[in-house]
Amino acid sequence: MGYPDTFEGFAVESADKWTEPKYREYKPRPFEERDVDIEVQACGVCGSDVHTVTSGWGECPYPLVVGHEIVGIVKRVGDKCETGLKVGQRVGVGAQAWACLSCRQCKADNEVYCPQMRDTYGAKYPDGSITQGGYASHVRVHEYFVFPIPDVLETTAVAPMLCAGATAFSPLYRNGCGPGKRVGIVGIGGIGHFGLLFAKALGAEVFAISRSDKKKEDAFKLGADGFIATEKKGWNEEYSMTFDLIVNCANSSENFDLAAYMSLLDVNGRFINVGLPEGDGFKIEPFKMIGNGAVFGFSHIASRPEILKMLDIAAEKGVKSWVETLPVGEKGCGEALKRCHDNDVRYRFTLTDYDKAFPKK
Ligand SMILES: [Zn+2]
Ligand SMILES: [Zn+2]
Structure with missing residues (x-):
């Protein structure tokens, strides 16, 4: 047969x-x-x-x-x-x-x-x-x-x-990624590397957001305009309220300080999750998150x-x-x-x- x-x-x-x-x-x-x-x-x-x-x-x-x-x-x-x-x-x-x-x-x-x-x-x-x-x-x-x-x-x-490409592309495309927008991609892995490639192809200013500097060189080769490492305390302060869109491609929510990431967003900016980490998920802290009226959401393939x-x-x-x-x-x-x-x-x-x-x- x-x-x-x-x-x-x-x-x-x-x-x-x-x-x-x-x-x-x-x-x-x-x-x-x-x-x-x-x-x-x-x-x-x-x-x-x-x-x-x-x-x-x-x-x-x-x-x-x-x-x-x-x-x-x-x-x-x-x-x-x-x-x-x-x-x-x-x-x-x-x-x-x-x-x-x-x-x-x-x-x-x-x-x-x-x-x-x-x-x-x-x-x-x-x-x-x-x-x-x-x-x-x-x-x-x-x-x-x-x-x-x-x-x-x-x-x-x-x-x-x-x-992986489609999973990164959909939230970028649906949420206005394009010229004049600053977009962050969290987690430089299978999906995240496509996030950088497609955000760039769509014409946005794109930042890679990663735990350490380990993937910095790769991120720039993939088209990133900027790179943020989140392991230093206060990493988010310099970029407060300057992003239009962040797509979170990280595959783990362990020790993930969601409020710090959300603080990067301009008013009504969007934080969209595409990863599906195993475990308990994210901690929502309204008092820390209300200051910029940002949106927290999800996207599937x-x-x-x-x-x-x-x-x-x-x-x-x-x-x-x-x-x-x-x-x-x-x-x-x-x-x-x-x-x-x-x-x-x-x-x-x-x-x-x-x-x-x-x-x-
Ligand atoms: Zn898949
Ligand atoms: Zn149907």
Whole structure:
């Protein structure tokens, strides 16, 4: 058996063996009329993959193939597809695989906030099957969540844009990042490095905000105009009420002095969180936070129009992700998950060599 009846992938089998994914064959869910099958060529390794396979975000439906920064080639297009995808076309898939497309949120191009949204991996379909991600030979996804990739963008560099890039781009784009605005990016990791790249591409003055000076040089190479290290006491005073927007990409809320970050914002400035740290979350201190009337909020991945816009801007402005590659396989996936967990990557892994791992396809 092989494609189209069987997909192959590298699945994590339990929380205590999350660094040892195993080769597995599995049946994809039934093909529906607006589905697309994609032969995977590359997949980024997201922090979400780690939070999921370790059960850090809650129970994980093992065995699970993760991966939601997928680039590949269209193999099959459902009869009722409307978005014009063609067999042989290079496309990307991010963290979302389905939404109802008829609710209030979906109709307003907020399908990413659809109450029925399904994730690319680990989500249950009505037939009982669980979605599987891109550490695999193929993925099956509703066409609305499949995005044509502009020719100039390299496969390995564009893969991490599908989740990390989109996650950074949406709050910037929605909250007015552009010329004349001062924007801060907190946490220079997978998502944060895209925050710097896209804030710059959108024309803002951008500051990297990091715990220590360790990533200062990288931040400037990524396009930052300024750098703030938060380890010194009183670090925020010099910049008080001078920012229009701050996007918090940090993956930890431990010892996070939220009031100090909020104090950087000008009146009605916005502090938007995209990270989902495990643990108790943020401390809201009204007396310390009322002084600038700033807004505290959240943002989750990105909508289809935003992802298409991001890819256009990346192509037009030559936005280039910093990626390290590893061959997809039991060893490569395990190493990528472990090193992603340890923040030992600059700034994203992309899994490659799919032809070698899945010769049967
Ligand atoms: Zn992700
Ligand atoms: Zn909906």
